[in-house]
Amino acid sequence: MARIDDVIAVGANGKAYMDFFNEAHQGQIQSITRVSEKGIILYTVPNKSSIGSDISGQKHVREILTGHKPVVSDVFRTVQGKDGVALHVPVFRGREFKGTIAIVVDFENLARRYIEVIRVGETGCAWVVSHNGTMLYSPVPGFTGRSIFDISREYPSLAVFAKEMVRGGEGSSSYEFDRIGPRKVAPFREHGVFLPIRLGNTFWSVAVASSEAEVVASLASFRNRLILAMCAAIFGGVVLSAMGVKAFVIVREEGKRRQAEEGLKESEARYRELFERNPAPILIYEKGTFRILSVNEAFLSVYGYDAVDVESLRLPDLYPEGEKEAIVALAARLTGHAYVGEWHHIRKDGSIMAIVVMSHDITYRGCKARIGVITDITERKRAENQLSELKETLEEKVHLRTAELEKANATLAELDRLKSLFIASMSHELRTPMNSIIGFSGILLQGLAGPLNPEQEKQLGMVMVSARHLLELITDIIDLSKIEAGKIALSVEPFDLVKTARETMDGFRIQAEQKSLSLAFEAPERLVIEADARRVRQVLINLVGNAVKFTEKGNVSVSVEETGGTATVSVRDTGPGIRPEDMGMLFRQFSQVGTPESPKHEGTGLGLYLSRKLANLMGGDIRAESAYGRGTVFIASLPVSRGKDSS
Amino acid sequence: MKRILVVEDNDRNMYLICFILERMGHETIRAETGEAGVELAIREKPDLILMDIQLPGIDGQEATRRIRLSDEGKDVPIVAITSHAMTGDRERLLNVGCTGYIEKPINPETIMREIASFLEAKP
Numbered sequence: 001m002a003r004i005d006d007v008i009a010v011g012a013n014g015k016a017y018m019d020f021f022n023e024a025h026q027g028q029i030q031s032i033t034r035v036s037e038k039g040i041i042l043y044t045v046p047n048k049s050s051i052g053s054d055i056s057g058q059k060h061v062r063e064i065l066t067g068h069k070p071v072v073s074d075v076f077r078t079v080q081g082k083d084g085v086a087l088h089v090p091v092f093r094g095r096e097f098k099g100t101i102a103i104v105v106d107f108e109n110l111a112r113r114y115i116e117v118i119r120v121g122e123t124g125c126a127w128v129v130s131h132n133g134t135m136l137y138s139p140v141p142g143f144t145g146r147s148i149f150d151i152s153r154e155y156p157s158l159a160v161f162a163k164e165m166v167r168g169g170e171g172s173s174s175y176e177f178d179r180i181g182p183r184k185v186a187p188f189r190e191h192g193v194f195l196p197i198r199l200g201n202t203f204w205s206v207a208v209a210s211s212e213a214e215v216v217a218s219l220a221s222f223r224n225r226l227i228l229a230m231c232a233a234i235f236g237g238v239v240l241s242a243m244g245v246k247a248f249v250i251v252r253e254e255g256k257r258r259q260a261e262e263g264l265k266e267s268e269a270r271y272r273e274l275f276e277r278n279p280a281p282i283l284i285y286e287k288g289t290f291r292i293l294s295v296n297e298a299f300l301s302v303y304g305y306d307a308v309d310v311e312s313l314r315l316p317d318l319y320p321e322g323e324k325e326a327i328v329a330l331a332a333r334l335t336g337h338a339y340v341g342e343w344h345h346i347r348k349d350g351s352i353m354a355i356v357v358m359s360h361d362i363t364y365r366g367c368k369a370r371i372g373v374i375t376d377i378t379e380r381k382r383a384e385n386q387l388s389e390l391k392e393t394l395e396e397k398v399h400l401r402t403a404e405l406e407k408a409n410a411t412l413a414e415l416d417r418l419k420s421l422f423i424a425s426m427s428h429e430l431r432t433p434m435n436s437i438i439g440f441s442g443i444l445l446q447g448l449a450g451p452l453n454p455e456q457e458k459q460l461g462m463v464m465v466s467a468r469h470l471l472e473l474i475t476d477i478i479d480l481s482k483i484e485a486g487k488i489a490l491s492v493e494p495f496d497l498v499k500t501a502r503e504t505m506d507g508f509r510i511q512a513e514q515k516s517l518s519l520a521f522e523a524p525e526r527l528v529i530e531a532d533a534r535r536v537r538q539v540l541i542n543l544v545g546n547a548v549k550f551t552e553k554g555n556v557s558v559s560v561e562e563t564g565g566t567a568t569v570s571v572r573d574t575g576p577g578i579r580p581e582d583m584g585m586l587f588r589q590f591s592q593v594g595t596p597e598s599p600k601h602e603g604t605g606l607g608l609y610l611s612r613k614l615a616n617l618m619g620g621d622i623r624a625e626s627a628y629g630r631g632t633v634f635i636a637s638l639p640v641s642r643g644k645d646s647s
Numbered sequence: 648m649k650r651i652l653v654v655e656d657n658d659r660n661m662y663l664i665c666f667i668l669e670r671m672g673h674e675t676i677r678a679e680t681g682e683a684g685v686e687l688a689i690r691e692k693p694d695l696i697l698m699d700i701q702l703p704g705i706d707g708q709e710a711t712r713r714i715r716l717s718d719e720g721k722d723v724p725i726v727a728i729t730s731h732a733m734t735g736d737r738e739r740l741l742n743v744g745c746t747g748y749i750e751k752p753i754n755p756e757t758i759m760r761e762i763a764s765f766l767e768a769k770p
Contacts, residue, residue: 439754
């Protein structure tokens with residue numbers, strides 16, 4: 001650095017160094033100059049005459065004096081008559097700007113060393129312009145140093161190219177030109193690229209151009225080579241992939257085939273196993289010839305044949321005479337679809353078995369064949385036969401039993417008819433002697449046949465009571481039979497229920513007085529209802545008779561009333577009453593409700609049952625309410641009008 | 648004294664009825680069948696007929712109908728003797744021409760009273 005300081009100081013050492021530097025770079029630099037901060041040349045080698053001259057007026061010198069940054073001058077014609085470029089670098093002592101050191105470079109020399117070597121093919125060349133358009137280097141003699149805008153007056157398209165260059169950007173374009181190096185040729189299109197080289201305060205733009213023909217040719221060749229390469233690549237690729245695919249397919253197919261073969265072998269083995277070891281006999285016969293092609297083990301064991309026997313067998317041979325024709329006819333018709341049929345097969349030993357065969361078309365060793373699976377249904381058939389025999393027996397039995405039942409039914413019906421007939425005839429036959437007994441007893445008691453002594457009268461009275469009771473019993477039974485046979489005829493007519501009730505009660509007056517019972521009657525003046533008056537009377541006699549019979553003290557009251565179309569006759573007594581648990585027995589036939597302490601009363605046990613039946617027949621009912629130990633009330637209800645539901 | 652025709656197939660009942668009627672001082676004519684009853688009713692022209700309904704051959708109803716068809720029997724009172732079981736036929740009996748009816752079993756007191764009333768009613 002001491003040398004630089006010396007140069008800055010422009011002392012003897014500095015001057016000596018500058019001299020030395022100039023000599024050392026002879027040919028490359030044209031001069032080395034020390035310029036003061038005011039732009040005055042302090043020292044310069046080799047042209048010492050210009051020392052002391054003021055160069056601050058030059059543009060690039062002004063720039064460095066104010067900007068203190070390295071600058072490059074435009075190309076200028078030096079005092080030596082050569083094109084040069086001045087490079088100024090600022091120098092400082094401490095921080096103080098002390099002017100510049102400038103080197104003028106021989107441009108042609110520079111260009112020759114760095115730019116001329118840029119050759120592109122036959123026609124390519126490089127050229128450089130400075131930022132103001134000065135042609136710094138051109139392969140065309142005489143162009144260097146001139147303004148490119150002057151040159152491009154002759155070449156308008158070059159002007160456009162040049163303008164792009166001095167703008168400082170980079171790019172590519174084309175222009176018309178007519179020189180190749182120093183040679184003048186026919187105008188051609190030149191393609192060029194340009195880019196700037198930054199140099200401190202300025203830039204140079206370097207263009208590299210080449211003729212279109214050459215560019216296109218190289219591009220074409222490139223393209224051709226590219227196409228060729230592409231083609232080769234594509235072809236290679238195609239061939240390769242085709243080969244690959246083919247290989248892949250082959251490999252895979254091979255794998256599949258092997259797999260399929262293995263599968264086939266396996267499934268063949270499996271099916272062969274299924275066929276051979278199947279517990280059901282299986283046979284395969286050829287269609288048309290009915291030749292047995294194959295049978296399984298079960299077939300041999302069930303039929304008793306050996307493999308050699310089977311070779312000569314035909315399908316019809318298995319069938320008994322009666323079925324041979326039918327099976328041949330049927331088998332000739334069978335195609336494809338599964339067939340199921342019941343037949344008989346003959347074993348080798350001649351025994352016959354019932355079978356079910358299921359068959360289907362197959363191809364067997366290239367033959368059109370049919371496979372049949374056979375089930376021995378001998379046992380099933382036997383069971384079926386047994387079942388059907390049983391069924392027949394059962395049907396027979398059912399038939400027989402039905403006939404028996406029908407007969408029994410007929411007998412019952414006959415018996416029923418006979419019973420009705422019996423009752424009808426007995427009703428007369430039973431009454432007739434009773435009439436005699438009662439009638440003659442009555443005559444004797446009345447003294448019509450002469451006087452009786454007291455004992456005779458007493459005993460005859462007993463005969464009379466018993467006879468009346470017996471007649472009552474007979475009458476009740478006959479009535480009941482008729483009701484149950486639905487043969488009772490009602491004689492419905494309007495009558496005064498009040499009158500009937502009063503007369504009924506009056507009929508028991510003597511009997512009540514004998515027991516010191518008081519009788520009470522409560523009723524409207526008249527109540528006409530439509531019913532069978534005699535049957536109503538029969539019911540009321542039963543109810544009042546019961547009340548008087550069972551009541552030992554107190555009273556019996558009869559009341560008649562009508563509510564909402566229903567007439568009711570209530571017969572209330574102060575008798576022993578009925579226990580709640582006995583209420584259900586009241587209206588049962590042949591039942592009498594009593595108390596242990598009360599005496600057994602004479603009665604048929606049919607009265608209430610019959611009364612209720614009669615009331616029901618007339619569209620009414622009888623119900624009872626009782627307080628045990630205090631008394632009972634029987635309420636007979638009857639519709640006032642029979643209306644439309646007249647029986 | 649009146650002449651009373653009794654049509655009754657049962658001889659004990661016949662005896663019973665006739666015994667009562669005779670004790671009442673009447674004369675009895677007896678018929679044991681319906682046919683005989685009709686014949687005697689026309690021939691003897693009794694003052695009253697007691698007709699049992701259940702008879703062998705033609706029954707009491709039919710006999711009554713026939714008696715009523717004759718000139719001799721068209722006005723005579725005919726009292727049916729019926730049983731309790733026959734009550735459904737009461738209308739029918741009156742329709743065929745019976746004047747009234749007496750129910751079995753025969754009570755001497757009742758029959759005497761009834762017969763007296765039927766005889767009195769006769770014009």
